[in-house]
Amino acid sequence: MYKRKIPVDLSCPLRLTMSLVNSKWKSCLLDELRGAPMRPSELHKALPEATPRVLDLQLKELVDDGLVEKTIYPELPPRSEYSITDLGRSLLPILDAMIVWGETNRALFERKYGE
Amino acid sequence: MYKRKIPVDLSCPLRLTMSLVNSKWKSCLLDELRGAPMRPSELHKALPEATPRVLDLQLKELVDDGLVEKTIYPELPPRSEYSITDLGRSLLPILDAMIVWGETNRALFERKYGE
DNA sequence: AGGTATGACGACAAATTTTTCGGTATATGA
DNA sequence: TCATATACCGAAAAATTTGTCGTCATACCT
Secondary structure, three states, X not given: OOOOOOOOOOOOHHHHHHHHHXXXXXXXXXHHOOOOOEOHHHHHHHOOOOOHHHHHHHXXXXXXXXXXXXXXXXXXXXXXXXXXXXXXXXXXXXXXXXXXXXXXXXXXXXXXXXX | OOOOOOOOOOOOHHHHHHXXXXXXXXXXXXXXXXXXXXXXXXXXXXXXXXXXXXXXXXXXXXXXXXXXXXEEEXXXXXXXXXXEOXXXXXXXXXXXXXXXXXXXXXXXXXXXXXX
C-alpha cells in the first residue's frame, strides 16, 4: 500500500482537513469524481493542465487517505477506475461552498489580478 | 505594495478559492483573526509551530489578496495589528465546515496514521 | 513489423514553499 | 552596558510539490 511522504496533519481539526485537500489538484479530482467513476485518461482529459503523472501521484494519496477508491480490472489493455468514497463525498459540501465563494468573488480578483 | 509571486488561480472557481487558502498556515491565520485584531507576536504565540518569518510572508499575501488588513501604529517600540476583512470573514463558514469535518473524522485518521 | 492506445512508474529536474540565520532599528529594564 | 522585546526583511538552505522524460507491458489495427 502506498504511503504518504508527509502524513496528514493531526494537530488540529482545521489543519487535518486542509492537509487532505491542499494541493494543486486534489480538490479538482474530488470534484470531478462526484458524478461517476472515472478512468485515469478521462481525468486527464477533464484536467488537461495536469500531467497524468501528477494526477496519478495525487490520486494515490487520495486513495491512501480513504477519500477515493481505485478499482483495477484485470483486462488487456489495462483498465482502472477511480471513484469517490463516502468519506470523500462528505467533503463535497465544503468544495461546493468554495465553488460558490469563487463564483461570487471571481470578478473581484479578475479586476485585481486578471488579464 | 507587496505582490504575490504566484498569482491567484483564476481558471475555475474552486481553484480560485483554494489558491487563496492552500498553504500551511493561511487558514489558521484567518481562523485566529476571527475574533479580534492581533499583533504579529500574538499570532506567533497562537501558532508556535510556525516561525514569525513564515507568518509574516503569508500575512502579506493575505493582505495582498484582501482577506486581511494591516494597521501600523507609528509608535516605539513598533506596533502593528492584523485584522480580518469582510471578504476574509466571508470565508469563515467554509473554515468552520472544515473544522467540523476535522473533528468528526479525527479519530479515523488517528487510527490510520496516529500514535 | 510498425504505430497507437492503455495504465503504471522510476529517475530526475524544476518550481514552490517553508525554514533558518542573520541583520536593521528603537525603547525598556537590569 | 547588556539583555530583552518589538517588528521587519534579505539571503540562502531545506523541504516539499509539481512537472518532464523515458520505460515497460499488452493488445489492437493497418
